[in-house]
Amino acid sequence: MTSFICDQIIDFEALNGYEVQDIERLIEQINTLLADSEDSRVVILLRNAHYLTTRAFVILYNYIREPFSKNAVFVLVSSDKSRIFPPLLDLIEHRQQAA
Template structure:
């Protein structure tokens, strides 16, 4: 496992913000932070990820598939792995 020290954590609660526009806002926030803080690292903690809608998962999946900066790590936390978008599960490390 690679170590990753970060300067910023974005705590995102999906139980309260689970629609497409919420994920688009999160992605915009990540892009803005990375643009303003060249070289700094950010961790996005996406809590209760199983609440995301299928479209929101698709938007997140498409963003993660893009050649994004190696300075960002997404951590999805869920109590129900069966509700996570299957293509996303195939793409990420999980237990």
């Protein structure tokens, strides 16, 4: 297991922010934190991820799929894995197997 000590934690509650514009603001926040310093490490805690709309999941999925900073880690927390966007789960499982 790789260790990751972070400088910032973004605690995002999807129960209250599950629409596309909420995810777009989250991505802006992540990009701003990562741009502030090349050495900045950010953990994004996405609680109740199963509340995201399909469109919000697509935005998040496309963001994570692109060449993504090694200085950011997403932690998705959900009590209902079956409601997580299937392509996102596939991507996560694929990356875990490659690691």
